[in-house]
Amino acid sequence: MFSGIVEEAAKVIALEKERENLHITMECSFVKELKIDQSISHNGVCLTVVKTTDNTYTVTAIKETLDKTNLGKLEIGSKVNLERSAKLDGRLDGHMVQGHVDQTAVCTEVTEADGSWYFTFEYEPTQDDYITVEKGSVSVNGVSLTVVNSKDRSFQVAIIPFTYDMTNFHQIKPGTVVNLEFDILGKYIAKIVRQQLGKA
Secondary structure, three states: OOOOOOOOEEEEEEEEEEEEEEEEEEEOOOOOOOOOOEEEEEEEEEEEEHHHEOOOOEEEEEEEHHHHHHHOOOOOOEEEEEEEEEOOOOOOOOOEEEOOOEEEEEEEEEOOOOOOOOEEEEEOOOOOOOOOOOOOOOEEOOEEEEEEEOOOOEEEEOOHHHHHHHHHHHOOOOOOOEEEEEHHHHHHHHHHHHHHHHOO
């Protein structure tokens, strides 16, 4: 379980394809604290550490993950948002994030707003009927954010300078594909409604 509070944006230094899997190696400031089998959120995707060195660590993404997220689009030098799992004895500064990406979205506009930025994302509705709501929570590339201008197929988020600099939002531009995890409470409500309407 995660909170959507990104610790840093790590740089991809190696990508190795092995059959349908992709081994992703990154540099990060806390690599010496990592252990094999530890779970870390990568752009909102929960992956397991499989190898460490003095200054790098490696995770493996399977075909299912590559098909449903933006991890398959990574290149050498790409920045990946990292968050280690939440501690039960700490404050939850973001919202409950599972690390299970629901689908991807595409950035359609970035607007500067006198020191901050508004990012607009569009996504294709699925049979799960996941939605955003005004002032609700959504995870974009693993970042816990508040929804503004919620619509049927799109929403906006406001990004402050700290978040812009500390995450990979500074690399997002129109056309960039991002990972979405919708709010867990909203997903349960959507399922209940589908069952009541006989759609489940």
